[in-house]
Amino acid sequence: MTSVPRRSGPGRIWRLAAWGVALVLIAATALPLAPTDDWWVRAFDFPRPQLAVLLALGVVAALALPGRGRPLRLILLAGLLAALGQQLAWLWPYTPLHTVQTRREENCAAAERLSVVIANLRAGNNGAGPFLEAVRAAAPDLVFVVEVDPGWVRALRPLEETYPHRLLHPRDDFWGFALYARLDLIAPEARHLLSEYVPSARAGIRLRSGAEVGFHGLHPKPPLPGEGTGQRDAELLLAAEAVRQEGRPAVLGGDLNSVAWSDASVLARRIGGLLDPRIGRGPYVTFPTWLPQPLRFPIDHILATPEFRLLTLDRLPDVGSDHLPLLAVLCHAPDAAMPATPPSEVDRQRVREAIRDGREDAARATRR
Secondary structure (H helix, E strand, O other): OOOOOOOOOHHHHHHHHHHHHHHHHHHHHHHHHOOOOOHHHHHHHOOHHHHHHHHHHHHHHHHHOOOOOOHHHHHHHHHHHHHHHHHHHHHHHHOOOOOOOOOEOOOOOHHHEEEEEEEEOOOOOOOOHHHHHHHHHHOOOEEEEEOOOHHHHHHOHHHHHOOOEEEEEOOOOOOOEEEEEOOEEEEEEEEOOOOOOOOEEEEEEEOOOOOEEEEEEEOOOOOOOOOOOHHHHHHHHHHHHHHHHHOOOEEEEEEOOOOOOOHHHHHHHHHHOOEOOOOOOOOOOOEOOOOOHHHOEOOEEEEEOOOEEEEEEEEOOOOOOOOOOEEEEEEEOHHHOOOOOOOOHHHHHHHHHHHHHHHHHHHHHHHO
């Protein structure tokens, strides 16, 4: 009796390739569930919308292929559906299907308004003209920019006519910043939350109504090959803790190098009692501008405590950087604020561990 040879050829190759791609997509969804700050794991936090689209296409392909009733095919289909469900659970708060977190305010007295622009100007971007024009058009009360070197401070001098209050901290690397304000700044300072290497900004702001609110500007270290996200996560959490401990209305913004739906971002918001205006509205992706919009990520943020409501959230035009500037027009409405939910003991323990790990990572980086 002769045996029937197994079928081979292009069909079998395509099926094996499809299985391989499906398993990679499932693994890319499962890996971020692991409690680790390894960069190659946390990298999968970023492309969740793109992974969701690929998983949806994988489900359609699995349903369209012949032999759907085979056990292995059913297992693969179940894995794809489970991974797609997990991605959608992460993403749906950042769609109009979700209830907004920062409530909208239609009527706000001019004295209670605070408009903020944050931007990563990109070290090496020598064209200040487009950014100055974007700021003139938006006319915000506060401008916070990062990756600012001494050349950028000179290029932004035209802002000083309209923004008489400033905190300038230029650096010749990626960690300089500048804060420009139309409104009075109270005790502005450059701080080092985690290490002497990465600075951040903190200031009080006197609104036109006379109320005082806080501002925290950040640009933590990004996750890079060979380095974990420990320092980034710790700095986010330290700033969030500072917001809660100060006990006053506050805005936290900057290039946080963390997507809105990452575990680090969500935990920082809970710890700081901060609300994300993206929730219930859309992802408002800002980086990188050299990729088509569907492939960009929301890593530039303007978060606020519940004493603020939202009038406008928008991205400004391309200014020659790899980031789009982000604009939020907020309304200070403390009488209408719902109290923030206190963080749980589980969250507090996670924060303590993350800050400890981040400080250890920073100490090791200093010794290199």
